[in-house]
Amino acid sequence: MSILVTFDLDNTLWDVAPVIVRAEYAMESWFDERFPGFSTLFSSTLKEALKVQVQLDAPEMAFNLTALRLAVYRLALKRFGLPSEEADAIAKAALAHFCEWRQKVDLYPHVVDILEALSQDYALAVITNGNADVFHPYIGLGQYFDFAIRADEIGMAKPEADIFSIAAQKAGVDISKLIHIGDHPVDDVLGASNAGARSVWFNRHGAQRWGDDWGSSSHAEVHSLLELPIVIRSLTL
Template sequence: MTSSALPLSGWTVSLDLWGTLITGGDRQAAADWRLTEFRRVLDAYGHHPSPEKLSTIVRRTREKVAHQQRTTGAQPDVEAQVGAVLDELGIDRDEPDLLKLLLAVHTHAVLRACPQPIPGAVAALDAIKAAGGRLVLTSNSLATPPDVHRLLLSDLGLLDRFDDVLFSGDLGVAKPRPEVFTAGAARAGMPLDRIVHVGDDPLTDVDGALGAGCHAVHYNPRRKAARPHVPDYADHAELPALLVSLHGAAAAEPISRSASND
């Protein structure tokens, strides 16, 4: 079979990372390690905030930037996140190498969570590729910068499966902003209506993709209420066939792009 005859030839399949392709892992283990190492560094500099105070400030800072990113598409600066923690503790962020050391802890804590591919995800990627689809990873990054994400993906055997990788930390904007998806289209050399984005978040993945002019598929393993007219699936084994059927439907009649507030 020639490449032009493959069912997904000429299409880009964009996929979210966290919660779509890989699990969050043991988030508590990552949070505990971050706090333990933060305290170790601060103790070495003569600062001794209580564990409860430090935990509260770190958690509050993370929740604030995560909310801003998810609702506005603003990409938070990782160094600013650590700096905000020091500011709230009343510690001079310009103490020699202090910010640098805390930044290394903050950005690598996710590796302690040991995230793993969601069952069926790797097989689905391989099947999409075999069907002629161009695979792109489109992921927001928060405390974990793109270089650490790439290390994680490489360790999980996922990085080389993608034709392109887009992280919000590289782009300077985050999903659900349309610029994320238009950047992916420009790099693929494809129009937006030849891109299908797959993700688990109704706001950042589904509404974001539809708002940019892409198609959207909702990974919905718990079968929660989904956006009207947006295809969803619960098991990654279903995804390749679903994409092929959507490709056929789009060839006959464009997939409906409902408004994000339908």
């Protein structure tokens, strides 16, 4: 296949907000079962403050959401009174629990049908800044994708042009043969354009207008995933 179609995940194939809310509630219960009062002491506001502190101490973690969350858990547990070695072990166990909940997504309508249709004609892959694992059985979409490029695994994030180039190289196609689909005007659209790829802006329900300060516009715009087969075909003619 000479065309590689890549997908963003969060807010492109599912709504990420409820996923994170559910996962955070699950984590509160997980911590309180083991350390009563932990979630009360470390409120969401304080956890955000710890996150800022971690990013100031290690700015290279900004793109690595997995490592950042682990560091916040570790710091919170140490402040709760755990010795460093125990805090590290508990933080890793907590992260594993969070990552399980992170995969419990509710797919947008028609995702499976569209991926099934597109996979008949194109190579499909993922380029994501998040830490969802598209091959996890909870998500159940692994059979449609050849591979996934995750920011937390390769050390860079969209809109860096190189992340799109890595995907093209992995698929063995020229970057001009990559078509990226995503909801974010900068991370997805501008990033792909700067790399020399083409982009499709997923503006769900047409809820947004293109901002003048967002940079170059996408090669195409869709308001429903059902539009993708026709739009992608038009971009390959």
